Amino acid sequence: MHTLHPYLQAALGGLLIGLASWLLLAALGRVAGISGITAALLPSGAPPAATEQRWRAAFVAGLVIAGGAMAAWWPTPSTALRPWPLLAIAGLLVGFGTVLGSGCTSGHGVCGLGRRSARSLAATLCFMATGFATATLRALWA
Numbered sequence: 001m002h003t004l005h006p007y008l009q010a011a012l013g014g015l016l017i018g019l020a021s022w023l024l025l026a027a028l029g030r031v032a033g034i035s036g037i038t039a040a041l042l043p044s045g046a047p048p049a050a051t052e053q054r055w056r057a058a059f060v061a062g063l064v065i066a067g068g069a070m071a072a073w074w075p076t077p078s079t080a081l082r083p084w085p086l087l088a089i090a091g092l093l094v095g096f097g098t099v100l101g102s103g104c105t106s107g108h109g110v111c112g113l114g115r116r117s118a119r120s121l122a123a124t125l126c127f128m129a130t131g132f133a134t135a136t137l138r139a140l141w142a
Contacts, residue, residue, distance in 0.1 A: 033107025
């Protein structure tokens with residue numbers, strides 16, 4: 001197992017996310033918004049084209065496989081376990097926010113800002129402000 005400073009791990013991860021989003025946009029003309037990519041894989045009204053399903057499934061599979069490979073290669077930070085009802089509620093709130101915000105942090109923060117979208121700038125500022133407020137309140141509460 002290799003060791004790498006956590007800041008370098010984060011920087012490397014950010015570079016790879018940026019590269020992947022650029023490659024997807026350059027190769028297929030698609031935005032790497034993970035919530036939209038994943039949602040389109042779920043059953044809905046009209047069946048999507050097979051080529052659409054293939055690249056989406058490959059992209060999501062790549063995320064899972066690469067994440068698993070990196071977790072096996074580098075040590076992952078330990079976190080406190082949380083009760084599953086709390087995690088389920090948190091997941092539903094994130095899903096609701098993704099629908100309400102017309103995209104997720106990857107779609108707005110990584111792809112939207114790169115394309116100079118004013119809507120993505122507003123969404124990213126809201127994401128960041130909420131994250132800062134939550135972390136500050138959590139630190140004060142602890």
